[in-house]
Amino acid sequence: MVSVLKKYEEEYGITITFSVENEPLGTAGPLALAREVLGKDDSPFFVLNSDVTCEYPFNEMVEFHKAHGGEGTILATKVEEPSKYGVIVTKPNSTMIDRFVEKPVEFVGNRINAGIYIFNPAILDRIEVKPTSIEQEVFPAMARDNQLHKLDLEGFWMDIGQPKDFLTGTCLYLSYLAKKTPELLVSPSENYVHGGNVLIHPTAKIGFGCKIGPNVTIGPNVVVGDGVRLQRCVIMEGVHLKSHACVKNSIVGWHSSVGSWSRLDGVTVLGDDVHVADEVYVNGAFVLPHKSISSNIPEPKVVM
């Protein structure tokens, strides 16, 4: 992970520091553990759960946060069924959070915690280095002290912790790019692009007669053979998709390969360095790293 992120330091001119928990500290404890980094000056810091995706309105968050002057801001997303989540209730005609209602039976609102925050370093005084939940323990206390505000997130939001949701989140993010910065995507006029929402790293090679899209991402140094069909899938760095393969609704992990005329579908996930032989059908398999698949997997299963 360190080596992967090193590249981003250079690419974006930022410093990335790793703070490693030796024991699980919950969702708040790790902030106290990183106190020296986070609290070295008075500037506010962002906290993100890594398994969510959205439009990331960071600038708007900073402005809003500075304007209200409280200790923390929670990004809040709209959900269809608030009864499944913890709903944020604000004071009347205010962005200030009054309380959280866990799995409300009656409708009290439809905004929930999107897992993205901005805090003043003062929050660190509320947390000790021990297993602590930011949602259950820290936020209710901040709300009582009138220090917590909510900013409504517009557009999409997706928890992408599960492979199925990761694919959906990818589709949402690509649709967002298509609207906001279409120049980052491959032009829909490219002859192999079908239905748009196709993101291909410049170092990837695409063969002749392919049909790619909608909703496909292709990472660095990927080699796609001739006549390959890709739809609603994520192809990680260094993958080789051989000629005439067909990959749909799947995630192909780093440096894996998929043989000629093989077909992946049904939320198949290939880990790092997995090799699928020619002409094999894989449906909904969850394949651990360094495995070889040489015969059909017609029903979903874990390959370990």
Place this chain on the structure above:
Amino acid sequence: MNKAVILVGGPSRATRFRPLSMNLPQPLFPVGGKPILWHQIKALSQVPDMKEIILLGLFETHVFSKFLDQCSEEFPHIRFSYLREYSVLGTAGGLFHFRDQIKAGKPKNIFLLYTDICSSFPLRELLERHESGEAIGTIMVKKISRDLAKRYGCVVPDEEKKMALHYVDKPETYISDLASTGVYIFTNEIFDHIDKILAARADELEKLPKKAFHDDFDRTQDSLMLESDVLPNLASNKKLGLYITQDFWRQIKTAASAVPANGLYLNSAKQEIPGYCAEGKEGGPEIVGAVYIHPSAVVDPSAKIGPNVSIHAKSHIGAGVRIKDAIILDNVIIKDNAAIINAIVGWGGKIGRWSRVEGNPDNGDEKTDQVTSSGVKIDSICILGQDITVSDEAFVRNSIVLPHKHISSDIHNEIIM
């Protein structure tokens, strides 16, 4: 001179060959690039002094007329005819009914073959064994696995393995692992022997009280089966010889079994008939193992074909297509990057780009029918009947599709009617 009779069955008996038999009678279905019957006729045509081949069955007469005309041209030294049974007489009953035509010209040996088998047909060896002894009939047998024995007619051999001591059709318990292959030679005396069996049966009936004459008995009297009535009798009279073939043989009972039969015939043709099978050459298409491509079929140079594939007349195989263990019938169009594995694609089929038609491999004679969650039994091989369209990127897996359907999304383990 020698004669041969091929028992071709009838339309009602070929139901297991559906949906392919809906368009073509099973005996004319092509395996190894030629009709099932052709392989038998070809083998019979090479028997010394073979003069006449008679097809015997319940199909309407016109069904075989064109095919037999072609055979007359290809094998001019042989006379072909079709004899139609109008009621079910049983395998030996039909033979006996037409005994005058069969005996005409006093043939020395009468070959008898079932049509639903594929084999190298080592008929010279069988004839040699038959003529070396005093048998009225000689049966070709094949050693099979013990577990499968009860599905066949089983023969207990003598010590020299030249004569049958005992014959039982589909025994409930294990008796022998030598199975009847449906290939026989009889001398003319077989008709006298059948006559004796019928006379004995009539005597039995005479002795029975009158009330025993109900429908079942009448039918039993009319219908005489080679396997249950004649062969056991010959064996117990020490008049049944046997010849054990070491070469390939298997039944073609179901449509699915046409795929392995196709593979067996193609592999044999690749050895025996120079130029019959396609050869891979510079500029493609890539050919793996034994493949037959009809001269009027067009295969894109970037396709990969084989092993065990037959591609029939006027079919068109697109770029980057993969076909293995499959039969592609006439006028089929397979578009770019599609894959056809363990399957039969019926006449006029259209398979879309990146589509996949795949069955499970057929495990020889093992029982491969499976019961799906919906309770439907499905042959292992994927079979598309006539005029089936499969949309781009759709997957047809382990399914049977009846004629004139359009498959627009993935189907697994289904029978589409």
